[in-house]
Structures are given as structure tokens and as C-alpha cells.
Amino acid sequence: MPRAFTPKVITANALIEGDVIYLTANDDWTRDLARAEILTDEAHAELRLIEASQRHHEAVGVYLADVAKGDKGPEPTHFREDFRRTGPSNYAHGKQEERV
Amino acid sequence: MYRYNDFDADFVAQRNRQFRQQVARRIDGSLTEDEFKPLRLMNGLYLQLHAYMLRVAIPYGTLNSAQMRQLAYLAERFDKGYGHFTTRQNIQYNWPKLPDVPDMLDALAEVEMHAIQTSGNTIRNVTADHFAGAAADEIADPRPVAELLRQWSTDHPEFQFLPRKFKIAVTGSPNDRAVIKAHDIGIQVVEQDGRIGYRVLVGGGLGRTPMIGKELADFVSQQELLPYVEAVVSVWNLLGRRDNKYKARIKITVHEHGIEQIRGLVEERFKETRAAFNGADLAIFEQIKPQFAPPAFRNAPTDAFDRAYEADPVFRSWADTNLAQHRAPGYAIAQISIKAHGQTPGDATAEQMRVMADIASEFGHDELRISHEQNVILPHVHKSDLPEIHARLKAHGLATANIGKISDIIACPGMDYCALATARSIPVAQQIATRFDELKIENDIGDLKIKISGCINACGHHHVGHIGILGLDRAGVETYQITLGGDHTENAAIGQRTGPGFGYDEIVPAIERLVGAYLEHRTDPAETFLQTYRRLGMAPFKAALYDSEQSRVAAE
Numbered sequence: 001m002p003r004a005f006t007p008k009v010i011t012a013n014a015l016i017e018g019d020v021i022y023l024t025a026n027d028d029w030t031r032d033l034a035r036a037e038i039l040t041d042e043a044h045a046e047l048r049l050i051e052a053s054q055r056h057h058e059a060v061g062v063y064l065a066d067v068a069k070g071d072k073g074p075e076p077t078h079f080r081e082d083f084r085r086t087g088p089s090n091y092a093h094g095k096q097e098e099r100v
Numbered sequence: 101m102y103r104y105n106d107f108d109a110d111f112v113a114q115r116n117r118q119f120r121q122q123v124a125r126r127i128d129g130s131l132t133e134d135e136f137k138p139l140r141l142m143n144g145l146y147l148q149l150h151a152y153m154l155r156v157a158i159p160y161g162t163l164n165s166a167q168m169r170q171l172a173y174l175a176e177r178f179d180k181g182y183g184h185f186t187t188r189q190n191i192q193y194n195w196p197k198l199p200d201v202p203d204m205l206d207a208l209a210e211v212e213m214h215a216i217q218t219s220g221n222t223i224r225n226v227t228a229d230h231f232a233g234a235a236a237d238e239i240a241d242p243r244p245v246a247e248l249l250r251q252w253s254t255d256h257p258e259f260q261f262l263p264r265k266f267k268i269a270v271t272g273s274p275n276d277r278a279v280i281k282a283h284d285i286g287i288q289v290v291e292q293d294g295r296i297g298y299r300v301l302v303g304g305g306l307g308r309t310p311m312i313g314k315e316l317a318d319f320v321s322q323q324e325l326l327p328y329v330e331a332v333v334s335v336w337n338l339l340g341r342r343d344n345k346y347k348a349r350i351k352i353t354v355h356e357h358g359i360e361q362i363r364g365l366v367e368e369r370f371k372e373t374r375a376a377f378n379g380a381d382l383a384i385f386e387q388i389k390p391q392f393a394p395p396a397f398r399n400a401p402t403d404a405f406d407r408a409y410e411a412d413p414v415f416r417s418w419a420d421t422n423l424a425q426h427r428a429p430g431y432a433i434a435q436i437s438i439k440a441h442g443q444t445p446g447d448a449t450a451e452q453m454r455v456m457a458d459i460a461s462e463f464g465h466d467e468l469r470i471s472h473e474q475n476v477i478l479p480h481v482h483k484s485d486l487p488e489i490h491a492r493l494k495a496h497g498l499a500t501a502n503i504g505k506i507s508d509i510i511a512c513p514g515m516d517y518c519a520l521a522t523a524r525s526i527p528v529a530q531q532i533a534t535r536f537d538e539l540k541i542e543n544d545i546g547d548l549k550i551k552i553s554g555c556i557n558a559c560g561h562h563h564v565g566h567i568g569i570l571g572l573d574r575a576g577v578e579t580y581q582i583t584l585g586g587d588h589t590e591n592a593a594i595g596q597r598t599g600p601g602f603g604y605d606e607i608v609p610a611i612e613r614l615v616g617a618y619l620e621h622r623t624d625p626a627e628t629f630l631q632t633y634r635r636l637g638m639a640p641f642k643a644a645l646y647d648s649e650q651s652r653v654a655a656e
Contacts, residue, residue: 013147016199017151018147018150018151018195018197020150056132060133060147061133061147077576078576079515079573079576079577083149083515083524084149088150088516088526089516090444090516090526090530091444093195095150
């Protein structure tokens with residue numbers, strides 16, 4: 001029996017800066033995971049992935065990442081995506097720097 | 101040190117111009133990422149977890165002050181104020197933006213540096229003993245040969261699309277500080293009947309299948325070295341597995357075919373390559389050698405050193421721990437730890453880089469080295485200058501007296517930066533260093549090498565750590581496996597796994613229990629952790645790690 005499709009977001013790195021980015025429902029790229037579009041339908045997710053992958057002048061390495069629905073939007077379910085969301089542990093760089 | 105000739109300068113400038121155009125075409129959409137990726141990798145530009153990463157080669161770890169200052173400039177102008185020195189004597193910038201990279205490469209070219217072949221399936225930066233040209237135990241400076249190999253391998257048309265990356269290390273001393281047995285080719289300068297030649301090892305490497313290199317030839321003359329090395333790479337280029345990247349390294353080829361068959365094939369191929377070398381390599385070698393002539397050492401009293409050593413315990417501790425024996429009377433090799441307790445191993449700020457550059461130009465014959473252990477070396481300092489050098493280092497957080505100690509940890513960037521990593525390394529290293537600093541037992545523990553990798557590729561050399569730590573993803577949780585008994589020296593050995601891994605919050609207490617077991621079981625303070633492990637084997641350490649009752653006792 002195939003595994004049930006779990007919620008996902010589309011993520012990549014920005015072409016110019018390299019920052020971790022996510023696709024919103026409005027077809028914008030955001031640096032904030034909370035603003036990312038949550039994809040709950042597998043066929044729709046595949047279509048959105050194909051569309052996003054064609055935007056190679058904006059994004060690099062587009063893929064679907066697992067998330068869970070949280071109170072404030074999508075939340076990572078794996079520590080790698082959590083680190084991608086926050087930035088490195090050793091300095092307040094990346095996303096943490098922007099928040100400061 | 102080696103200075104670029106016109107050919108070198110033109111070659112690098114041309115490559116930079118070419119790459120600038122490629123970046124422009126990527127940004128304007130003329131190139132897709134699939135088309136651009138191999139081009140950026142040929143110039144050392146990766147895309148990592150949070151940003152691009154530019155890896156810059158520091159050939160055989162040698163730098164002058166101007167080069168170090170330029171690395172500081174790059175850190176400040178194009179990064180976030182720091183650079184990361186790696187186990188392959190490179191420096192990595194973790195936050196460049198794509199449009200800035202051509203400017204970074206031009207700035208590097210101004211001081212005769214580049215990022216060519218710091219990525220891709222090609223011959224990577226040739227590394228060497230960080231004490232080269234200075235060590236008291238040295239037979240000959242390994243850097244002229246390393247430079248010859250660098251020139252030969254750079255843009256070598258046959259070796260740009262090898263089965264996998266290829267790493268060569270050279271040592272000029274019988275005491276191996278270049279980890280030659282964990283390289284694809286390890287070269288050791290040897291003397292036989294008054295003649296200088298080279299012992300050649302092959303098939304070492306860490307990663308998912310760690311192996312110790314095997315001796316291919318016990319003596320290769322200077323005349324034969326380059327055609328011999330070319331024969332080795334050429335044989336592997338044909339035999340190497342291209343069907344499976346995990347089996348593509350030469351260590352697997354040597355393992356699958358056996359060293360005798362490889363030796364036979366190399367000797368057969370050597371007959372062909374030898375004939376193709378017309379002596380140009382020897383002529384180039386003779387031009388390279390004088391560029392590595394030792395500096396003019398001065399003959400001066402060392403009273404200032406002796407007085408400071410007697411009067412200042414902080415200086416004495418630093419001198420005892422961080423200095424190494426120099427070949428010239430009155431001189432020392434000073435090792436600058438860039439691993440202050442709690443800091444990221446291998447990171448130096450732009451300010452720290454400038455301080456080290458200033459000290460090198462004022463007191464150190466304008467030379468610096470980067471060690472594979474992620475520290476910076478002043479290879480030639482007169483002992484009378486050491487109190488002043490120490491004071492300046494101390495003022496900038498660079499005088500930590502921990503070289504070779506438990507907090508002198510090698511750690512790869514891990515999942516804080518690296519796209520390949522499966523767990524974090526840096527915070528584990530930071531926590532271990534901080535914990536043992538709090539316990540104030542670092543000096544009592546003595547020599548102990550902890551090496552941490554954030555994935556199976558083993559950039560942190562965990563297999564050859566006395567205590568090795570490997571970070572893995574186990575069902576979505578960061579988990580750390582421990583190995584014991586690894587050795588990176590001429591007696592190289594691969595560490596043995598202790599058993600099940602530990603969670604992120606459990607790994608530091610586990611290391612504390614291991615060290616507690618060592619302190620309990622050593623015969624006297626002169627017996628190192630590694631000696632105790634070799635005498636007793638795994639059992640007492642395993643008990644300390646996994647047996648709750650003994651763990652409790654060891655922890656008390």
C-alpha cells in the first residue's frame with residue numbers, strides 16, 4: 001500500500017544570495033517558512049514542483065520538504081529543515097541575523 | 101615561497117575572466133543551473149545549506165603576510181568577517197553572493213592565489229607537512245615537490261574528469277604530520293645511500309570505507325617521481341569504478357585488484373610515461389627549489405625568552421604546549437591555536453588574520469602555514485621575539501595553550517553549513533572544549549586528539565582521531581557514533597566503533613565518561629589516552645560508555 005502523502009512545502013536556494021527560500025501561494029519566493037504554501041495534495045504538489053523547477057533564473061535546487069501544520073504556518077518535521085530555516089548554530093548569521 | 105611567473109599569472113587571469121562571463125550568463129538566464137554547476141565547481145564555488153561557499157586553495161598550507169591580509173579583506177568585504185580553515189589546508193568563505201565571486205577571485209589573483217581544482221573529480225590542493233622547511237626532524241623540505249605536483253596537476257588535460265576526487269599529501273619527515281597514509285597518494289621524502297628520493301604510498305583514505313595507504317614503492321628518484329605519479333593516476337583513471345561513486349576512489353581500486361597487481365600495472369604504464377617526460381619536469385623542479393630556500397636566520401641570544409619563561413606562568417604554559425622544535429638554533433615553530441575554548445574550530449576573524457599577518461611580517465620571515473588540524477603556524481620565529489608575539493596573540497584571543505590537547509578538536513563544518521552533512525559537528529566541538537575548560541583537567545589529560553565529522557565523508561578525519569565522533573541521521577534524530585584508537589601519524593590506524601551512538605544531548609557526557617575512564621586506568625600521567633587504549637583495549641572504555649553502574653562511578 002503506498003504511503004499517505006504528508007504535507008510539504010517547496011523550498012530551494014536563491015540564485016543570487018544562496019539563501020534558503022520557500023514558495024508562497026502567490027508564486028513569490030519568501031525567506032520565511034511561516035509564509036510558505038502548504039501542499040497537501042500530491043498531484044498539486046508535483047505540479048507546483050514542476051512549475052517552480054522551471055524558475056531556474058531565480059532558484060537553485062528546488063525540492064519538496066516535509067512539514068507539519070503548526071499554529072503559525074508550516075513547521076519542519078526534520079532537523080535538517082529546521083536548521084535550514086534558522087541558520088547555523090555557531091553564529092547569529094543567516095535567518096537569525098535578519099531577525100536581529 | 102613560490103612566486104607566480106608570467107605564465108601562472110596569465111593562466112589565472114584568463115580563468116577568472118572566463119568565469120566572470122559564465123557567472124554573468126548564469127545571472128542573465130543564458131545558462132541553466134545544470135549547465136553552470138560544473139563550471140562553478142571547477143572554480144571552487146559550491147552551493148551549501150544557507151549560502152554559496154567559495155573554497156580557496158592554500159597550496160601545501162603556505163602563505164605570506166600579503167596573502168593572509170588579502171584573505172582577511174575577502175572575509176570582511178564579501179563574507180561576514182571570518183574565514184574557515186579546513187583539514188585540507190584550504191580556506192572556505194561561507195557567505196559569498198554569486199555576483200561577488202568573480203571579484204573575490206580577482207582579489208585572490210592579486211596575491212597569487214586561486215580556487216581552481218578545489219572541487220570536482222580532479223587532483224585537489226596538494227597538501228604537505230605544516231612544519232615544512234622548519235622542522236628539526238626533516239630530511240628535506242617537501243614543498244618544492246608539492247609545488248611541482250601542483251603545477252603538473254593544474255588543468256592537466258587527462259585528469260580533469262577522474263572517477264572521483266584525488267588527494268596527494270607530501271611529508272619531508274619520518275614523523276608524519278601530513279596524514280599521508282590517509283591520502284590517495286602519500287609521498288614521503290626518504291634518503292637512501294646519500295640520495296634523496298621518495299617513498300610512495302597509495303590507496304589510503306577515510307570516508308565511508310576508511311583505509312590505510314599501502315606502500316607502492318620504497319624509493320622513487322627525483323627523475324622518476326612525476327612520471328611515476330602520473331602512471332599511478334593514469335592506471336586508476338582507467339581502472340577506477342565509474343559505475344558507483346562510492347566505489348570510485350583509488351583505495352577501492354587497490355583493494356579490489358590488490359597492491360601487487362596495481363604495482364605491476366603502474367610499472368608497465370610508467371615505462372610509457374617515463375618516455376614521454378623529456379626532462380622539463382626536472383628543469384622546472386630546479387627552478388622551484390631555490391624559491392623555498394630557508395630565510396636568513398639570525399644568531400642572537402634567547403635571554404628574553406628564558407626570562408619570560410621563568411617569570412610568566414601563562415607564557416610558560418603556552419610555550420610548553422604550542423611551540424615545536426625548529427631546525428635552527430635559537431628558533432622555534434609557534435603554533436597559533438584558532439580554537440579558543442567554545443569557538444568554532446578553524447574559524448579566524450579578519451582582525452585575527454591581520455594580527456597573524458603582521459606578526460609574520462615583523463617577526464616570522466613573512467611566512468605562515470595552515471595546518472590540517474585547522475591551526476595557523478609561524479614556522480620561523482626567534483625565541484627572543486616570543487614574549488612579544490605571545491602578548492600580541494593574547495590581546496586578540498589567539499594565545500590559547502591547547503595545541504594537541506582535548507580542546508584542539510578538528511571539526512568539519514557539519515550541518516551548520518554543509519549540504520552533505522547528516523548532523524552538526526561544530527556545536528559538539530564547542531561544547532566539549534567548553535566542558536573540559538570548566539573542569540580544568542585539560543593539561544592533566546595531556547595529548548588527546550578528538551576529531552568530529554558531520555557525515556560519513558569524514559572531512560573531520562574522525563577515523564584517525566584518538567576519539568572519533570561521527571554525526572549521523574538516525575530516523576530523523578542527530579546521533580553520534582564514537583570510535584577509539586585512531587591515529588593520524590606515521591603509525592596510522594583506523595579507530596574502532598564502541599557501539600551504539602549517542603544523542604546530541606548525550607555526546608558530551610559520553611566523552612566525559614570516556615576521559616574519566618582513561619584517567620582512572622592510566623598507569624601514570626605520562627601514559628597518553630592512545631597508549632592506555634592500546635594497552636587495555638576497548639573493554640574499560642565501553643564499560644564507561646554503556647554500563648550504567650560503571651558510568652556512574654567513572655563520572656563521580
